[in-house]
Amino acid sequence: MSELLSFPKGFVWGGATAAFQIEGAWNEDGKSESIWDRFCRTPGKVANGDTGDMACDHYHRFPDDIRMMQELGLQAYRFSIAWPRILPDGRGRVNQAGLDFYSRLVDGLLEAGITPFATLYHWDLPQILQDAGGWPSRATAEAFVEYADVVTRHLGDRVKNWMTHNEPWCIAFLSHQIGEHAPGHQNWNEAIRAAHHVLLSHGWAVPVIRRNSPDAEVGIVLNFTHASAASASQPDQNATRWFDGYFNRWFLDPVYGRRYPADMVEDYTAAGHLPSGMDFVQPGDMEAIAVPTDFLAVNYYTRAILRDEEAADNLPQTIVSSGEETAMGWEIYPDGLYQLLCRLHFAYHIPKIYIAENGCAYSDGPGDDGKVRDERRISYLRRHFAAAQRAIQAGSPVEGYFVWSLMDNFEWAKGYDERFGLVWVDFETQQRIPKESAAWYSGVIGQNGIDA
Ligand code: FCB
Numbered sequence: 001m002s003e004l005l006s007f008p009k010g011f012v013w014g015g016a017t018a019a020f021q022i023e024g025a026w027n028e029d030g031k032s033e034s035i036w037d038r039f040c041r042t043p044g045k046v047a048n049g050d051t052g053d054m055a056c057d058h059y060h061r062f063p064d065d066i067r068m069m070q071e072l073g074l075q076a077y078r079f080s081i082a083w084p085r086i087l088p089d090g091r092g093r094v095n096q097a098g099l100d101f102y103s104r105l106v107d108g109l110l111e112a113g114i115t116p117f118a119t120l121y122h123w124d125l126p127q128i129l130q131d132a133g134g135w136p137s138r139a140t141a142e143a144f145v146e147y148a149d150v151v152t153r154h155l156g157d158r159v160k161n162w163m164t165h166n167e168p169w170c171i172a173f174l175s176h177q178i179g180e181h182a183p184g185h186q187n188w189n190e191a192i193r194a195a196h197h198v199l200l201s202h203g204w205a206v207p208v209i210r211r212n213s214p215d216a217e218v219g220i221v222l223n224f225t226h227a228s229a230a231s232a233s234q235p236d237q238n239a240t241r242w243f244d245g246y247f248n249r250w251f252l253d254p255v256y257g258r259r260y261p262a263d264m265v266e267d268y269t270a271a272g273h274l275p276s277g278m279d280f281v282q283p284g285d286m287e288a289i290a291v292p293t294d295f296l297a298v299n300y301y302t303r304a305i306l307r308d309e310e311a312a313d314n315l316p317q318t319i320v321s322s323g324e325e326t327a328m329g330w331e332i333y334p335d336g337l338y339q340l341l342c343r344l345h346f347a348y349h350i351p352k353i354y355i356a357e358n359g360c361a362y363s364d365g366p367g368d369d370g371k372v373r374d375e376r377r378i379s380y381l382r383r384h385f386a387a388a389q390r391a392i393q394a395g396s397p398v399e400g401y402f403v404w405s406l407m408d409n410f411e412w413a414k415g416y417d418e419r420f421g422l423v424w425v426d427f428e429t430q431q432r433i434p435k436e437s438a439a440w441y442s443g444v445i446g447q448n449g450i451d452a
Helices: 035-040 058-072 096-111 127-131 138-155 168-176 188-212 234-255 262-270 285-289 334-346 375-393 436-447
Strands: 004-006 012-016 076-080 115-121 161-166 217-229 295-306 353-358 398-404 423-425 432-434 449-451
Touching (some): 012 115, 012 353, 035 127, 076 398, 096 115, 115 138, 138 188, 168 188, 168 217, 168 234, 188 217, 188 234, 188 285, 217 234, 217 353, 234 262, 234 295, 295 334, 334 353, 375 449, 436 449
Parallel strands (some): 012 076, 115 161, 295 353
């Protein structure tokens, strides 16, 4: 008999999605345009010119999707709310039809015995707020608090788990410095300002959410990429410190009261990214950002191996890679999850952690018999679950795990090319077929553990 690697009693197993990636109904019932609606219509930005207009049509099919989750045995469901459905003008006027949609979704989940975890912002900013300056502008942080207030006043009686933002690194840097995501800008200073206003809006929103949603737990979702040095050389070590600062510490440190990392402020200044210094940080901001929360939600997919290209002592063969990658080209590195969860526990003393996203893209589709055999996904998940279990054994307070994603969906700049789902979706017919990984995951949930 194989041994069972068990998870703690009460461990929460779920699936995750985001509004723009699954809902479709992009202009229905009073919803306004989001920055992703606009970005999809900007030539060259999204693979194949794909859009979120229809996506998984979840807006209309959510009762069936809830039944599907129930059949899979999911205990919890992480979804996001589309700001442009709730406040079509960004602020002010409330669109009741938008609130009603999420209210029906939440009621349906609760009736099915599935605990809702709602993310307030998963990237679909109302375009009207982008036109007024977007996240680089402080006014957007103020607007977010208004939006969070409206949503939690209406759903806070039933939703007891709130996540303010999904992946501030992506909102700030991927979208304003690298330019791969909406609004597609390439400007370091904008990105650093955006990061500050996203974090600030989190800090401001937490007390508002607590007021509106008694007994609720609130947290933020940060994404982490484990940073490994390609060699022990000083330049590689420095590149690794820099990457960890840019990707991980820039967000983690201020949220946990350590302010922005001084080494990064110095590096950004030297690189000319802060021509007027940190003038966007106003008195009280850092205290607001460090507001106590109930949990940290962690998204983890891969690692980066850092090599300083200019270092002479630094040959390409020093790069250690498992050689195994998912369809996204992301290295499979479960040990990075273990190390991250231990670091969050030992170095940051975080009281409670959820893994809000972990998963992989593979294109496997239905075979002749209609079955989707995605053994590689099972293998990926098994190894990452084992890494999380090992971190829990080491003392890391991980209390739940959400697989990204419940179903194949709109994968941002990659359009529909990348399939992360436990459930396969035919985007022509909207047929859903649970993959073999879904059946395997049901088994994991059932026994609250994995076979070693
Ligand atoms: C994360 C996003 C999520 C999904 C996965 C693959 O960065 O939060 O929406 O696209 O990556």
